[in-house]
Amino acid sequence: MQSLYPPATQRSRAAPRPSGRGVAVPGAGAGAHAAYRPDIDGLRAIAILPVLLFHAHVPGLSGGYVGVDIFFVISGFLITGLIARELDEGRFSIIRFYERRARRILPALSAMLAVVLAAAAFLYLPGDFEGVPRSALAAILFLSNLWFFTDTGYFAGGADSKPLLHTWSLAVEEQFYIAFPLLLMLIARFAPGARKPLIAGAAAGSLALCIAMRDDASGFAFYLPATRAWELLAGAMLALGLFPAIAAGWRREAVAAAGIVAIATAILMFTPDTPFPGIAALLPVAGAAMLIYAAPGTLVGRALGGGPPRAIGLISYSLYLWHWPVIVFAEYATDAPLAGGRTVAAIAASLALAVLSWRYVERPFRNPARVPARRIFTLSALAMGGLSLASLAMIAAGPWSGRFSPRALELAAGRSDISPERGRCHDTAMRGQAPCLLGTEGAAPDTLLWGDSHGVELAHILSLGARAQGRALLQQTTSSCPPVLDWRGARDARCARANADLFAMLRARPEIKRVYLAAFWASGAFADRAALARLDRTIAALAKAGKQVVVIGPVPPQPFDVPRRLAHAAGRESAITGRDRATMRPMIAGWDALMARWQARGVRLIDPRARLCPNGPCAIIADGQPLYFDSHHLSVAGARLVLRGQPY
Template sequence: MHYRRDIDGLRALAILPVLLFHAHVPGFDGGYVGVDIFFVISGYLITGIIAREVDDGRFSLARFYERRFRRIVPALGLMILVVLGLSAWLYLPGDLEGVPRSALAATLFASNLWFFTDTGYFAGGADVKPLLHTWSLAVEEQYYIGFPILLMLIVRFAPRWRTAVVMAIAAGSLLLSIAMQRDTSGFTFYLLPTRAWELLAGALLALGVVPALKARWLRELVAWGGIAGIAFAVGCYDRDTLFPGIAALAPVLGAAALIHSAPGTSAGRLLGWAPLVGVGLVSYSLYLWHWPLIVFTEYATDMPVTGWTRIAVMTGSFVAAILSWRFVERPFRDSQAMPARTIFRFTGATMALLCSLSLALMAAGPWPSRFAPTVLAQAAGRDDISPERKRCHDIFARGATPCVLGAAVPPDAMLWGDSHGVELAYALALEARAQGWALVQRTTSSCPPVLGYDAPRDARCAAANRAAFAALRANPAIRRVYLAAFWANGEFDDPAFVAKLDRSIAAIRAEGREVVLIGAVPPQPFDVPRRLAHLARAGRLAEAQGVARSWLDARTVHLRALFARWQARGVRLIDPAVALCDARHCAIEQDGKPLYFDSHHLSVTGARLVIARGG
C-alpha cells in the first residue's frame, strides 16, 4: 500500500475537531466525531495490510502485534506515566483514586470497559478523568485481537465468503448501534459491539467491496460530499445528539467517501496540503496529550479553558505532540534501531511498570497526608450528601418502592423532583422527624417534576413523572407536594417549559393538594468543594465567592416572572436565593463548610440552610 498524503490530511480532519471540541471552541460541538473518522482510517489501513499478507500466506500474528506495539505503546506509556505523576501531585482526595484505576485499565487496553462502568463521556465527572480519551484506543485494540484471526480462518475455511462475512458483521454492529442509540448506560458509546461497524467500514473499502469510481466528476462529487458529511456532523451535532447510531453515519460515510474517492481530486489536493499533512503525522500524539493538558489546566484553575488559557493549552498540546512524535514515535518505529525482540521486551517492561505504579497508587487510596487539614476539610464537602441518596434516588428506574423519610408515621407530603431534590428531601426529613410528620421522596435524575416534559436523551423521564402524579392521585393522604429541580440550568428558562410547569402546578392543585415550589439553586462555574480546597491550599479561603445575583436572576427570568402569580394562587415559595445570596453575590460556604457538593447540587449543609431560611 503506497503512502497517501490525503489520508494524513484526513487524520488532521479527525484530530482537529476533537481538540477544538474538548477545548470548548464555539462551532465545534460535534467535534467528538473525529474519533469515528479515526476508526474508519484504521480499519482501512490495517485491514489492507492484514488481507494482503493473509492472501499471500505470509501473515504472522507476532509480526502484526509487533507493529501495533511500535505504533501504540511507547507514546501511550509515556503519557500514562506523566498523568500518574501529575495526578499524585495535583489531585485532591476523592479525585485521585479513579486515576490509577483508569491508568491500569488503559495499560491493559480495557479503559472503555472501565469508563463504561464509571462515567458517561458527556456526564459529570469526566472533567477529572485525564485518561478518559483512551477508551477509543481500547476499542481498537480489542477489535484487532479478533479481526486478524477472523480473516485467517475465513481464508482457510471459506475464502469465497470473506466479503459476505465481514459485511454481515458490519451490518449487525450498525443495526445494534441504531437499536441502542437511546441507551444511557454508555454501552453504545464505549463498547466494541456497537462501534465495530465503523472500523469495518474502512475494512470493507480495503477489501475492495466498493467499486472504483472512474469518472472524474463523480469522484469529485463523492469526495466533497465526504467533506460535507464530516463538516455537518462537526458543526451540527452536540452533546444532546443521539450518538452513535444513525447520527454516526455522516462522519463514517464521509471518511469512507474521502478514502475511496479523494486521490486525484481537488478535495484530495486539499487534504494533501502540507499543514494538514503535518497535523496528521502527529495526530496520534496530539490525541494522547491534548486531553490530559486540558483536564489538568481546568482542574488547577477551577474553570473551563477560555481565551488565552485555551490558546496556551492548545499550543502546548501541539508542542507535546511534536516532541512525542519526534523523540518517541519515530525512534520506536525504526525496525533497524529497534528490532522485534527489543519492542516486545520494552512493551512488557512498560506495561509491568505502569501496572505496578497504578496498583501502588490504588493501595495508597486518597493519600490525604499530601494536604493540610484545612484543605481536606473543604475537599470533604463532596461527601456531604444525603445518606439516603443511594437508597432513595432513581427508584423508578430500579422499580423500587419510594422511600418514606421523617417520622415513623404515614407520609402526608411528597418531594417530587430531579437530583436537586435529594438533599432537599433529606433536609426536610430532618425537620419532619423533629415535628412528627413524614414525606415520600420521588426523585429521578435529570427529570424535573413537569408533566409532559420529555428528556432529550432519556425516555424514562416522562414515564417517571406520570408514575409520580398517578401515585399522588391514588394517595389522598398526601396533602403537600414539594417541587424541586435544576431550574437554573438554562434549558428550563424557556416560556414553553415554564408553561408546562404552570399546568403541572395547576394539575396538582386541582387534586386539592398544597404546592411548595423550591426555586432555583444558583449554579456555580466550578466544583465548589474543589474550588474551596484550592483556595485553602493557597491561603485565600476568605476570597471564596459564588456567582453574581444578577446573573442568577437573568438566568431564571421567565420562571421568576410567574412567582407572584403562583403565590397569589396559594403556592408557597422556598427561594434558595433568599438563603444563599445577598444583593450582589451568592455564597458557596458557611462557617467553613461548602454549601454544594459539586457545582450545582446543594450539600446537606446547603440544603438545610435553604429549608431553614428560604421561605
C-alpha cells in the same frame, strides 16, 4: 465542560495507524499493491482538530466529538487492508501484527500515562486523586472503556477531573483488534469466498444493536465494542472492496465533496445533547467512508494531502493522547473552564507535546532497525509492568492525604457531603423501582419530593424534619429529568414515561397531600418559554389533583467546583466569593414573574437565592462548610441552609 461520557460526556480519539506500509486503493481489492494515501493523513487532521478545539471550548464546533468516529473508520480501513493483503499472499503473522500494534500504540501511551500519574500525584486533591491510578491501570491493560462504563455517577467525579477518560476509545479499538484478525484468519481458512458478506453482516448487526441501544442511558452503546464495531467495519468493507471503484472523475469529485459536507454538518450542527452514537453517527461515518473511497485524485483529496493537513495528521495520535490531560490539568489547577488566553495556551501546549512525542517517542520505536522485534516486546512488557506496579502502589496509598493541610482536606471533603440515601434513593425510576420512602419507618407518606439530581439532598433534609414529626415522605429524583410532564429536553426517553407514571401514582394516592418540585432550574433549559410553559402546566395539573405544590426555586450555579476551589484556597477561603445574583438573571429569564403568578394561585415558594445571596454575591461556605458538593448541586449543608425555618 461537556463530558466524554455518553450522558456527558466529549467523545473523541485519534486512531493508531499502521507503520510504513501504505494502504490499498479503495475498490482495487485487498490484494492490490499498497499505495501511500496522503489524503488519509489529511483526514486524520479533519478528525483531530475539531476534537481538540471542541474540548478547549472554542465556539462553533459543538459536534467536534465526532472525530472519534472518523478515526474508527480510518483505522478499520488501514488495518483491514493490511491484514487481508497479507492473508491473501499467505504471509500474515499474528505475532508480527501485534508487534506493529505495540510499536504504534505503547511507547507514546506509556509516556503520557507516566506524566499523568506524576502530575496527578502533585496536583490532585483526595477524592479526585484515587481514580487516576485506577484509570491508568485500566488504560495500560486496554480496559478503560469498561472502567469508565462502570465508574459513573456522582461518587465517581466528573469528566473535568479524569485526565485519562479519553483512553476509552483506544481500548475499544484494541479490543476490536484482539478478535478481528482471528476472525479474518478463520474466514480465510474455512470460508474465503464468504469474507465480504460475513463482514458486511457483522457491520449490519453491530449498527442495528447501536441503534437499538440509542436511548439507553447506561453508556453501553457509547463505550462497548459491540456497538462501536460497525464504525471500524465500515472502513474494513472499503478495504475489502465491497464497493466498486468509481470510474468517472466527476462522480468521484461529487462523492468526495459530499463526504466533506457530511463531516462538516456533524461537526457544526451536532451538540452534546445529540443522542450519540446511533443513527446520528451514520453521518460522520459515512462522510469519512466517502472520503476514503473517492478522495484520491479529486480537489478534496489534493487539499487533504497538502502539507499542513498531512503534518497535523502525522502527529494526530500523539495530539489525541496529550490534549485531554493538558486541558483537564489546566482547568483543575485554575478551577475554571478554559477561556481566552488559557485556551490558546492549552492548544499550543498540546501541539508542542504532540510534536515532541511524535518526534522522540513514536518515530524511533516504529523503526525496526533501531528497535528490533524482540526488544519492542521486552520494552512493552517492562513499560506495562512498571506502570501497572506504579498504579497499584498509588491505589494502595489511597487518598495520600499527607500532601495537603488539614484545613484543605476538611474543605475538599465537602464533595462527600451528600445524602446518605443518594445511592439507594436516586434514579429509582430508571431501575424500575418505586419512589423511595424516607422519614419515620412504618408511617404512611403524606409528602413527595419530585425532582432531578438537585432534589436529593433537599429530600434528605426534608426527611429529617418529617422523622422528627413522626411522618414519612417519598423521594423520586432522576438524573437530568426535571419534574415536568411531557418533558422534551432529556436525552433518555424514559424520563417522560417516568414522570407520567409518577403523576398517575399521585392521582391515585390522595393521602399524598404535598409535592415539592426541585430541579436544576438555572441550567439554561428553563430559559426557554416552552419549557416553562410545561412546568406551569405541571403545577396546574398537580393543583387540580388536590396537591399542595411547593416549588424550590433556582439554586445559583457557581463557575467552579466549590469544594475544590475552597480547598485550593485553604487558609484564605473567606476571600472566595460565589456568583453574583445579578449574573443569574439571563439563566432564569421569566422565572420571577412566573413565581409571582404561582404564589397568587396558592403555590408555596422557597427561593434559595434569598438564603444564599440576599445582597449580591452568593455564599458558597457557611459555618466552615461548603454549601455545594460540586459547582451547582447543594451539599447537605447547603440544603439545610436553604430549608432552614421552612415548615415541613
